[in-house]
Amino acid sequence: MKHKITHSAKSKSRRTRNIAIVLAVCLLAPAAGWVMLGFSPRAYQPLPTDHPEQVSPYLTHQLGPDFYNQVQLNEPFDLVIEQAGLNDIIGRNGWPQQFGEVTVFRPVIAFEKDFIYLMSRIEVYGFSSVLTVAARPEMDARGYLNFNIRSVRLGLVPITAIAARVAEKAVADSAAEFQDWPDLEVMFKAIVTNTFFEPTFDFGRQRVGLRSFSLEPGLLRLHLAPETKSAP
Numbered sequence: 691m692k693h694k695i696t697h698s699a700k701s702k703s704r705r706t707r708n709i710a711i712v713l714a715v716c717l718l719a720p721a722a723g724w725v726m727l728g729f730s731p732r733a734y735q736p737l738p739t740d741h742p743e744q745v746s747p748y749l750t751h752q753l754g755p756d757f758y759n760q761v762q763l764n765e766p767f768d769l770v771i772e773q774a775g776l777n778d779i780i781g782r783n784g785w786p787q788q789f790g791e792v793t794v795f796r797p798v799i800a801f802e803k804d805f806i807y808l809m810s811r812i813e814v815y816g817f818s819s820v821l822t823v824a825a826r827p828e829m830d831a832r833g834y835l836n837f838n839i840r841s842v843r844l845g846l847v848p849i850t851a852i853a854a855r856v857a858e859k860a861v862a863d864s865a866a867e868f869q870d871w872p873d874l875e876v877m878f879k880a881i882v883t884n885t886f887f888e889p890t891f892d893f894g895r896q897r898v899g900l901r902s903f904s905l906e907p908g909l910l911r912l913h914l915a916p917e918t919k920s921a922p
């Protein structure tokens with residue numbers, strides 16, 4: 691009789707413990723989900739911009755003149771893009787911006803060894819999270835470029851497949867916006883589909899092509915080659 695009572699007590703204790711574990715998981719899972727969605731990368735730190743209504747001095751006094759002066763020589767040249775300067779250019783574009791029910795706050799770009807990270811805080815119906823896109827650009831034997839997006843995360847939650855479908859639809863719906871910018875349309879379509887494209891663009895009477903690049907912490911180095919366009 692004593693053995694039966696002891697066995698019954700142990701079974702009841704085991705069931706109680708199992709129920710407690712299930713309840714704990716049910717309670718902690720939503721909390722863990724909110725923590726993962728609310729995660730903010732340490733690199734996402736938009737810095738204050740002096741005179742945000744003005745054009746970036748980095749663009750007008752350094753990057754722009756560097757590109758313009760060298761492209762006029764009609765010879766291959768290297769162009770160095772600084773992470774801090776690029777973020778200063780981006781930060782002057784009137785953020786935050788509203789897209790339907792989604793508010794997009796100022797993006798930040800980070801250059802690391804072989805990788806580019808694009809981060810932006812987004813807000814939907816009062817909920818806020820940081821969207822992070824990680825890309826590892828590569829070029830093939832033809833000299834074509836693929837931005838090679840490796841992941842898209844909302845906080846710590848991977849949403850790569852969903853983001854790709856949304857981005858493809860957005861590019862398709864914006865076809866009319868690219869009528870005067872066919873090179874941009876080709877590039878954006880290639881980015882959202884993770885495919886290779888010819889990295890060339892028109893600049894006045896010249897066609898400028900990307901021949902190679904390198905990424906290191908804080909810097910992107912481009913090797914560009916201008917060519918005079920043939921007469922139509």
